[in-house]
Amino acid sequence: MGEPLPYVYRWNRQDRKGQPCELLIRGKTMNSCLVRFADGYTMVTSRNAIMKNKALAERSTE
Template sequence: MTALPYVYRWNRQGRKGQHCEVIARGTMNSCCVRFGDGYTMVTSRNALAKVKEGTNVSPATHPA
């Protein structure tokens, strides 16, 4: 399993296509996510998609 199991799908805050993890779920389908560089934001869970197994993670979408 990947360390960051979701990819951010929306073009908000310049984060489209970056991998993230959910650190808290809220009401009204909201969640708090953390990206690989430590940046956190509250967003809709509709903005997230599960990373498919076997998907290559390029440095452009997964900052170290």
């Protein structure tokens, strides 16, 4: 995982607020997803808890 991760975790669950993560699996029925953080930790959470990584978006427009 050397490349920047495309999402940022927004909620303060398990002290992960503001940490970059990647979306592994997306569920439809309950709006859930499986995310993995840079340290390898994975969790199932709401898709409302993640947002696009703005720093990564700004870098790609330059």
